[in-house]
Amino acid sequence: MASGNAIRGSRVGAGPMGEAERGESAPRTRISFWCSNGHETQPSFAGDAQVPDTWDCPRCGFPAGKDRDSPPDPPRTEPYKTHLAYVRERRSDADGEAILAEALAKLRGEI
Incomplete structure (x- = not known):
């Protein structure tokens, strides 16, 4: 006997979704940031977004900069x-x- 729930097992966003149904993706830019521990992070930014000078390293939490040879100093606690x-x-x-x-x-x- 059916429970009377016609959309059972489906959720918002479920189903075959492709590029044709979603539209085109916005242009993205990947920028490399390096922290003082040598970790590289490559966040993705929108093509027209203003890229920050520093970014927090997801591995150690130290600030990371765009220059690999001279990353920002770790914060003094x-x-x-x-x-x-x-x-x-x-x-x-x-x-x-x-x-x-x-x-x-x-x-x-x-x-």
């Missing part, structure tokens, strides 16, 4: 800093002592 390290950058030890003395005076009820 900052080491992880704690909240206390950021506070110490903003305040001197004398400032910290003054703030601590003021907070202790408030707790003791002196202010």
Whole structure:
């Protein structure tokens, strides 16, 4: 007994599709980019698109440039800093002592 679903087993885009039914493809350009690890990437761009100067390498994530002999330098990563390290950058030890003395005076009820 049929389930009553007339288009069972088909999906959008299914069926014989050829160049005649889709139309012509847009002209494409493949550009080579190289990262500092020597990986080559060849993304495809539309013929009239503006090609960027750098492209992210899909293998290592470093920036890649069009010049094979001088690829862009990898990004410099900052080491992880704690909240206390950021506070110490903003305040001197004398400032910290003054703030601590003021907070202790408030707790003791002196202010």
